[in-house]
Amino acid sequence: MAEPSAPSSSPGPVAASGTVLQAERWFLSHGLTYFVPSVRASVREGLRPRRMVPTALVVSVIAAAAVYAAVLLEQQTAIPAVVASTFGLGALYYTFTALHAREIVLWALGRTFGSLKLLVPMASRALPLLLVFVTFLFINAEVWQMTSALAPGLLWLTVLLLLSLAVMFLLVRLPEEVDRVDDAVDAAFLLRTTRGTPLATATRDLVDAGADPAARATVHGYDRWNLILVLLVVQVGQVVLLAMTVFGFFLVFGALVMSEGVQESWTAQQEGGLHALPFLPNASVELVQVSLFLAAFSGLYFTVSAVTDDTYRSQFFASVTEELERAVGMRAVYLTLRDGAVPDSAGP
Template sequence: MKQTSSDPLVATETWFVQHGLPYFVPEERAAARAALRPRRAIPLLVLVALVAAALGGLLGWFSDQVSAAPALWLTLAFLAGLVYASTALRARPILGWALGRTFSSLRLLLSTASRALPLLLVFVTFLFINAEAWEMTSQLPFGRLWLAVLLLLGLGVMFLLVRLPEEVDQADDAVDDAVLTRACRGTPLEKPCADLIGDPDADPAAYAEVTGYERWNLITALLIIQATQVLVLVAAVFVFFLLFGSLIMPEEVQGSWTGLGDGIRSFPHLESVSTQLVKVSLFLASFSGLYFTVSAVTDQTYRDQFFAGVTDELERAVGVRAVYLALRARSSRG
């Protein structure tokens, strides 16, 4: 018999999607798995590769910068992957919920930034007021500089992908009846959870372990939340150095430190902001992002702030999923 919207299982599946957990729903998980089959993924991969190669080659030819081609390839590959994940892989709810969760906690984000920025700026400002940093970045074409930025940000993402699974593993290792009750409060499974806990033949905590696509759903949500916070910090550092540099770095100093002399080029209507200032600010902001990513996950001082509230969301997702699976198992037996 077809289930109706009053069915707690169907209501819970809707709740999963609304809370950025589409892969907790079997149908969504099956659609994502089908989208990754070679028959569907390879033609799109070839098309993206051809378009990126053509556009990268044209950009490198017109700009006379060979490094502009791989920089554009990586950027287009990321954008294509983001679009494919949001559509075919059914990951749009993950992206939407994670971004909404981040910006809805703007006060917490500002608190984290206010604690991290002062020490970070003290450390990085010594690199900013340094002739070698200006000389190095001024010699980099924008294509090669963008490659360096992508490399630094990519290293930060790789580090998070290594450490974030540990957070998920900790969340599903400590599930008991109290955790299940707390997790299901205010969800469609609040009453079924109490019934299952009171049933001696049911053991919903046995379904707590998260694996496969569901595990990657949680990791991806965590990654987006943390990456968004880091990008906000990177943007703040970039703007700070633009303002700071425009105040204390006259063109004569910039010309001396970069070795360009009178070759400093400023933006129209922004005489105090040169392309060399933008380059060094972008590079140091990206370096700051990598530094903060590592510190936020390994330093307990920042870790408590960085993961504030996220562990509660993990516990809730794992608990609701365990009760959902237990209820599905009992329904199938009945």
């Protein structure tokens, strides 16, 4: 009688499933939540009108109440800024909760503030020329007259407009960065980008077995928007930090060199007409207004320069290029394992 054969050991599907789960946990911890199918399905559900309409109605009621309060306080000029801010905050809240963007934004902000040392060389290269350019506007009487004549609500609306223009410009240019990375994927790229990740061993096995994860490297759909959102938050964070630096510089510079008489003359106000800040000589509300306007303008100017000028572009994206490449490489291998496109010679 022939001896019974030993039970066949086929850990391949089990091992692949475990590796896929590890990769999904890695995605969730690195701000790549849309890469996970369950989260992506929840986001797709959150974009349905029956989910969005109730939230839009609540935000509309809050905006109407804010407008009514502005009318009662006789601040009609602030109504556009109030409406824009209310709907903007409502959209951010819905994006953070129903669209699961909180993890993406928090990881991207942590990446920005965790690499502040990388901002120093970029700031040292960009700020001197930027400050020389903007300082000519700061010592211009027309700019002081314009900003001092703006009501606080209109000034804030102007800042929101400049920020929106910067975001729109980034949304046009950032997809090009994603396309540039996923077009460069090959076996060497995959081995390099997955090193030290849960997919390192699986990538080596797939490459040795002749699999082609690079065929799944093209990023599209929700995964593409996940990467764009990460890039957007990181770049906006850098721009805001630089704009805050410009704002602080002009506050200090103006308090040192702009006497009350000069500020009164440039804002076309009578003597004693400045809204001086307490305990701060030469500092006034008008100085804060012009500094805020020029800081917002500097942010837009730097955004355009940093993305279009090769001098700044490499440093501007240096802090996230490695993370972007790792995400694209991980996704290609993850999709290969998840879809079962693994040659038999690849083993478990």
